[in-house]
Amino acid sequence: MGRLFWKIFAGFWLTLLLTVGVVTAALVIREEARRSEESVLAAGPRSSIALRTAWSVAQYGGESALRALLSSWPEHEGQPPLVVDEQGVELLGRVVPPEALQAARERLAESQGLREGERVGDWRRRNVRVWRDAAGREQLMFFPLSAARAPERTSERAPSLSLASIETPIALALAALLASLGVSALLARHFSRPIRKLQDAFQAASNGQLGVRVAQTMAGRRDEIGELGREFDGMAQQLQQLVGSQNRLLHDVSHELRSPLARLQVAVGLARQNPAQLDTALNRIEREAEKLDALVGEVLSLSRLEAQKLQRADDYVDVVELLASVADDARFESEGSGRHILFTSNVEGERVIRARGELLHRALENVVRNALRHTPPDSTVELNLDHNPAAQTLHITIADAGPGVPENELGSIFDPFFRSEAAGSGGYGLGLSIAQRAIEAHAGRMYARNRSTGGLEVHIELPAPLTPAG
Structure with missing residues (x-):
């Protein structure tokens, strides 16, 4: 989760x-x-029972019996209830707290507005009673809070806090x-x-604004939405690089195609003007067509590597055997020019990796051929294979004895159509670009540096998993 x-x-x-x-x-x-409303009146079962007793004595015994009861009220029961007429005069002449009298009258009015079942079921509704004397005057009977016993006062003032005492469903819902x-x-x-x-970022990207980024606005997020924003930035960056590389490739291809197309037009014009030179013009047209074919082939290879993701590597390739095959082919091609190639391996036995064999062979072959083209006659191109167990990588080095590359151009030799003037390279400048894209497609790394003894070293690192064959 x-x-x-x-x-x-x-x-x-x-x-x-x-x-x-x-x-x-x-x-x-x-x-x-x-509590603030009832703080001046005692309420509870004992007060209600005592009040009912006093009311019954007054109802059936009259005023004299009620006076006798109030006068002989047991001390352990606290003060007797107050009996107040409509003018506010207490039966025994005792002082009546005005707030208690007012609360008793309000409670009486409230109790008279309730149904009998509700009145019986609530002790707080039964702490006030009315008795009519012989003259028909109403006498209000109630216990002020100070008259109740301390144990009952505590219980009466602190009733259980029940959800049923208020409008619980409405309160809960609200x-x-x-x-x-x-x-x-x-x-x-x-x-x-x-x-x-x-x-907004997707809308901008769909409108061609591939430079938009959202990671800064989600810097504090560490959830899935933040990860989605970072993934979007990675996607936008990849698209920006891809579109930029395609635009550069289109520009470079159009530039490279101008020269052979111009020569083709010249050859066609010469053949029309001078039919006697038709064979010469046709030979020139054939050579230029071959160059165009080679250029288009290399451009298509580079375009596929840049625009398409690498297909699943289903081949198991022995790198030692692959490098030996590349060295043998290069040795056969360079025999007539007096250039030599030396292959050494510091890896014992075979070393098998999962890769696309044809693509990896073509990348290594491009680098070795480039080294042979720049190394002088009677010199040797060194091809070496090492294994780094700590990093679980294979390290391939191709070193020549040529003039090398200026330090400020080392980072550009893998760019499409780059040709160093100091090295005087021929071709279209696509060989190393295609090789680097192929190595990167295998999750590897490719870089170059000048040798201290002269010449250029190209380093290729291919990652694990690595397993010895057999």
């Missing part, structure tokens, strides 16, 4: 925690409000809605901003 999963997971739990927090806050606020809206907005902003940047 990626980092994006953990962000969604964290968002889910944040929503849950916010919901619980909002519901808890609502419960606390509601409970505090209720809390979940608010929390989910907030977290969803944060997540949507967190994900939509980089996606919009990627969308």
Whole structure:
């Protein structure tokens, strides 16, 4: 599971925690409000039973019986309930707290508006009673909070915090809605901003603006979206390089084709003007056509290597045998010119790698032929193979005894159509370019340096996996 999963997971739990927090806050606020309303009245089963007892005595025994009960109220039961008439006068002449009287009247009005089942099921609704004396005057009976016993006051003022005491479904729904809206907005902003940047980048790339990059705007992201942005930058860079190389190749090819085409036109013109020189003109046309054919072939090879990905390497190639074959072919071709080639291998036995044999053979052959072309007569081109166990690479070196290449041109000799004036190279300057692309297609590396004794060394590194044959 990626980092994006953990962000969604964290968002889910944040929503849950916010919901619980909002519901808890609502419960606390509601409970505090209720306590502030009831802080002046005692409420609970004992107060309700005592109040009912006093009411029953007054109802069936009259005022005298009620006075006797209130006067002989047990001390361990706390203060007796207050009995207040409509003018606010207490039956025994006791002081009545105005706030308690007001709360009792409000609670009475509230209780009278409820159904009987609701009134019976809630102790807080039964802490106020009304008794009518013989004259028909209403007497309000209630316990002020200070009159209740301490144990009951604690229990009465701290009822259980039940979700059923408030509108629980509505509170939960509102809390979940608010929390989910907030977290969803944060997540949507967190994900939509980089996606919009990627969308804009893709739109720009489709319009030909291949220089657009998005990695800087996602530098802090380490999730899949950030990886997608970095992958887009890599893709855009590859496309930019590919289009640039194709444009350069088209420019260079058009430049190289002008000379042979011009000579062809001259030869055709001479043949028309002087039919006696037809054979000479035809020979020139044939040579120029062969050059054009060779140039087109090399350009197609280079274009395929630059524009197409390497096909899967299904061949198992013995590099020692491959280099020996290249050396034998080069030795046969160079016998008449007095140039020699020496192949040495520091690898014991065979060394097999997975590669495209034909492509790798052509790349090595191009480098060896280029070395033979620049080495003077009666000199030797050295072809050497080493194995680096630590880096798990094969190192191939092709060294000649020619004039070498100026230091400022060493980085350019692998560019298409580059020809060093100091080396006086012939051809079209595509051989080393094709060879380098082929080596890179095998995940290898190719570079050049001048020898201290004179001449040029071309180094080729081919990576693992390497396994001895047999």
